[in-house]
Amino acid sequence: MAIRHLISLDDLTDVDLQSLVTRGAEFASGAPTSGRPLAETVTGIYFRKTSTRTRTAFSAGALRLGAQIIAYNGADLQINTGETSEDTGRVLSRMLDTLVARTAGDPAELRVWAAQDRMSVVNAMSEDEHPTQGLTDLTTLLRHFGQLSGLRVLYVGEGNNTAAALALGLTRFPGTELELRTPPGYGLTADIRRRAETWAAAHGSMLRERHDMTDLPADVDAIYTTRWQTTGTSKPDPDWRRIFAPFQVTEALWQDSPKAVFLHDLPAHRGEEVTAEVLDGPRSIAFDQAENKMHSAMAVLEWCRVGVVAAAGGHL
Known part of the structure; x- marks a missing residue:
């Protein structure tokens, strides 16, 4: 199955949007996962700006789904010493399975990182949309x-x-x-x-x-x-x-x-x-x-790598 990215809600089909919402509600209701669907994967958590809920939600969600995580703050990567954002994205895509990123800036940077077929990219807040x-x-x-x-x-x-x-x-x-x-x-x-x-x-x-x-x-x-x-x-x-x-x-x-x-x-x-x-x-x-932010994060992480398990028939 091809990897998926979440940069904007505009990018989702109606079925994907409904399924992600339904799946988040299922996780919130205690629905079990099918084993550990993200086992043997690594999720990068990269936040240039402060975060309590979103960073914790994706970190805890990835761990609950079986992934390992690597966390970066805004000063950790070589972008700060002059490496281009494009080169940083190319390197990360060869080592990570998913990158959850809060840039609080232009979403075009996230789309550049998503222009490959190895690593899923999740927008954890850009300037224009959350x-x-x-x-x-x-x-x-x-x-x-x-x-x-x-x-x-x-x-x-x-x-x-x-x-x-x-x-x-x-x-x-x-x-x-x-x-x-x-x-x-x-x-x-x-x-x-x-x-x-x-x-x-x-x-x-x-x-x-x-x-x-x-x-x-x-x-x-x-x-x-x-x-x-x-x-x-x-x-x-x-x-x-x-x-x-x-x-x-x-x-x-x-x-x-x-x-x-x-x-x-x-x-x-x-x-x-x-x-x-x-x-x-x-x-x-x-x-x-x-609290539901963690359940929604789990739905997004699962969807990015293995697809949505829930079937949201019709309109919610």
Whole structure:
């Protein structure tokens, strides 16, 4: 079986996307693996930027599936002494079976590393998209609600790489509605919005984005936010906190959506993007979401090397 790469959710077929989400939910429910499917393989974990959840999820997931791991931080490789990224990728592909990489930069670098047939490459967050977070979010929603089709999600905050992955993933499930409320000047990029709208049109879902907090949708199933200071980025406007302030997630958002659950990709800054009452309250499933990152990581690692075991028939 040919190896697979995960650089963007856009690269996945509908069947692959559904299968990865289903498989992540199976792992989360305690479904056994078929032996140790990644035995005799080596997974490289390369993070140029800080990470708690994603790095731990892929490290623990690889070990649970039988792989050995080699971990690198941003200062370890000879890229820092002048070796080209292309040469580094060529060398790693001759020694590793899978490379999980957080560059927080241009995804084109990951695609260069993926231009070979020896080593799978997994995007653990680039500047434009966080695809494994998107899979985690879909797995979390599937586990909680039992289905994805027809879910209504309100996303509040910056249109960052997490928001991009959510937009590119959720819109591929029929009847879903994703409403994004992003600060002026900090919304989805035009390219991500165009791609997500294309998926929405093809799958009978809906994507809307506004830059204010008035006339919010009622009876949503989930309210989602991320921290305002995304890893590896900075705000060009020195007055950005004033612009972001109206987009804080507080208890007031549940007035018209009393049954909604709360999601956050973490880490969280209580008192900035979300209040402690929400994050630590009974509606929050943010820490279940964090745990699901490992289960989604296992689904991705398995899919990259041996294919998906789960069969996601029809739409979720």
